[in-house]
Amino acid sequence: MENIDFSKFEKNILDKGFVRLVDMMGDDYAAVKAARVSYGQGLKTPERDKALIIYLMEHGHETPFEHIVFTFHAKAPLFVARQWFRHRIGSFNEISQRYTEIKDEEFYIPSNVRVNVPEDRQKAVQLNDEELLRKVIDMMENVFDESYKIYKELIGLGVARELARIVLPLATYTQFYWTVNARSLMNFLNLRADSHAQWEIQQYAIAIADIFKETCPWTYEAFIKYGYRGDLL
Amino acid sequence: MENIDFSKFEKNILDKGFVRLVDMMGDDYAAVKAARVSYGQGLKTPERDKALIIYLMEHGHETPFEHIVFTFHAKAPLFVARQWFRHRIGSFNEISQRYTEIKDEEFYIPSNVRVNVPEDRQKAVQLNDEELLRKVIDMMENVFDESYKIYKELIGLGVARELARIVLPLATYTQFYWTVNARSLMNFLNLRADSHAQWEIQQYAIAIADIFKETCPWTYEAFIKYGYRGDLL
């Protein structure tokens, strides 16, 4: 894509996280051109190009979408990053907590707290009791403060960062670069922009879906119609 | 491999972890047979079969080793699992801390504590001061106890497990199945059975190298001679 204004594609997520589009290669036309190679043809009219994208998606011809590639910069809590990194078709470079000291206040404090529904072990609903919500958040903040205090003390005693960090909670924020093609990104959306995914990673997936929609509108439209298996988009 | 006694291939690692060989397909001969397909030939004498394995490794012909496949069951702290899961050529199934309640005492307490060397930020040496070691471990145990207490209280308040767990430290143990072919396993050993890797994952890598050596002795010998780029085996 030429002259893309990347600052448009930056979204704040959760209390301290974000996802930013850093770079991008290709767009709807890249998929069209790759598919047309198969027939010894190039671009045609916009109507026929869009129709081809819909045809490809409807019939499960997903390889042309591998020629659209995105690089994102994300900041997310560790428990979200762990789910994210399970997607193997893509490239990750993450901040190293072995070598980099964790800065203060880099913990996720949830505003949306879910409680179990007694009838369904795998289901959870948002907690609306203000007093209980306050209590839960206080408990979490206390653990985070205490963990971080000990982390700093361990560093102060000379303990290696790679070992001191093992006292830090899963709520600790991390940052990473993620390069992923549109096919693998659609698979990510299928699994993470879905009510079965944890609420926190859903927020990142929805933001990524928005960026995908703005940069590849025809592919996104065809995906939602024929390829998407989740329930949030 | 026929009649393999898998109980032989079970190693305790760190204070509460382990790695076990659960299943295996192929051995040195599987690589030989796959390589001989290329020349329209089958197995020959053991001497020539072993010589072929050495030839393949020396010349970087690694695909025949992809036909040897292992399934391991591992228990390791989260910070080790995070490093492990970065290896994308392989299959992981991990215990879900979204749905499973963490049991007491599932935290890694280091016996080997490293402290920084002032002259080299990336280097660390073992702490030998008994008193300081005791202090460091006490501090860690206190954080783990406190984190776990709050985790249990949050569960008691009805908070969903997927959210309660975010207070747990990176020292928390997890378990997973890992299916990996010998080529990808050798790459794992190159990176993790090496002094630049964190000491804890080195212990797992060395145990896996032992299992690899016992089940595929020729491949292991050729790997150490021609393929291994680490410094611990």
Add this chain to the structure above:
Amino acid sequence: MENIDFSKFEKNILDKGFVRLVDMMGDDYAAVKAARVSYGQGLKTPERDKALIIYLMEHGHETPFEHIVFTFHAKAPLFVARQWFRHRIGSFNEISQRYTEIKDEEFYIPSNVRVNVPEDRQKAVQLNDEELLRKVIDMMENVFDESYKIYKELIGLGVARELARIVLPLATYTQFYWTVNARSLMNFLNLRADSHAQWEIQQYAIAIADIFKETCPWTYEAFIKYGYRGDLL
């Protein structure tokens, strides 16, 4: 799988091809065990194990099936192998036509000849006109004989095999080892055991489906019910 009789799993395909199961790791229970790791549980009753497999397939939880792994030995014409090798999640070792001399009569002579349907460019139907069929086959055999004669003459003149072979037709048979996990194998079946695939590769896919069905009956049943997107099984 213990004590598996691999000779059962050998199928002749087309006029001179075959597919054979050479080795295998895991079975229905391997997927169950891998999935149960997620819940800290092991095998249960057969009824519940089978129900779990159906649940996994129905909900698109495909990673547990990556712990079932097959190695096949196949002999197929080059134009079939080219389609097959497009499946990237798996391992191939193929006979080298750079170094190995092609033996006589290693060309695919079709018995099923398709002709175009004027109304639909992408459709083709079986040719039933015996005389025309005989003519088509004669024409093909003549090209194959002539190509092979020149190939031999070039070899006789000292031309390197890697270059002499470029006169050989796409009907030439090749052989290869293929190691693939059950998840990737199911994807292969979705695309190749389907009427949109070329008839020749369909025959291989159907044979592989049979072997899959006999070795992993529950997984196969669940796949056909919930995972299969083709139209031939």
Add this chain to the structure above:
Amino acid sequence: MENIDFSKFEKNILDKGFVRLVDMMGDDYAAVKAARVSYGQGLKTPERDKALIIYLMEHGHETPFEHIVFTFHAKAPLFVARQWFRHRIGSFNEISQRYTEIKDEEFYIPSNVRVNVPEDRQKAVQLNDEELLRKVIDMMENVFDESYKIYKELIGLGVARELARIVLPLATYTQFYWTVNARSLMNFLNLRADSHAQWEIQQYAIAIADIFKETCPWTYEAFIKYGYRGDLL
């Protein structure tokens, strides 16, 4: 890369082939930025950025180079494409000979003919005997003409293209799009820009190396110094 003039990156290969850079994401700085995420730092002075690239390559830290991505359009004989497509980390879209009719004169006629060296079965040297060279090329051209004539006759009889093409030789040209990251591209160069590779694919690899050198000069320089295992660059 901004304002890149892609027409510069188009090379004619063999008698009728080519390789063209169609699109690109990232450059030397993309690898630097991805690596610096690990230390919580951004770009620094050019000297230090280049030094970082050399450090990464020297120590085998290859993931930052996955954030540089290329799309090439290539035209190559089928026997070259078959070797190329064995590289699984990357995306291919190829012209379909099932649906597209092959045009006349799309066969590779070698100018460089290798003959065997009696002493070494795997070695071959260029044929300098002009008369013999002419004879070899005549023989090849005759096969190609005959094969193509039969191909056209089969099409004329109504035989489906997917089946008629099986008489075509491995010298037939094909075209494809290839999207690949710099890490996988370097692996391609290690294996194909090497004297053990077939001479024809070497020509493509050398052209791609040139494009890589011009677009990522620091990465290329570091690769040649520390990462390259071939013998032609």
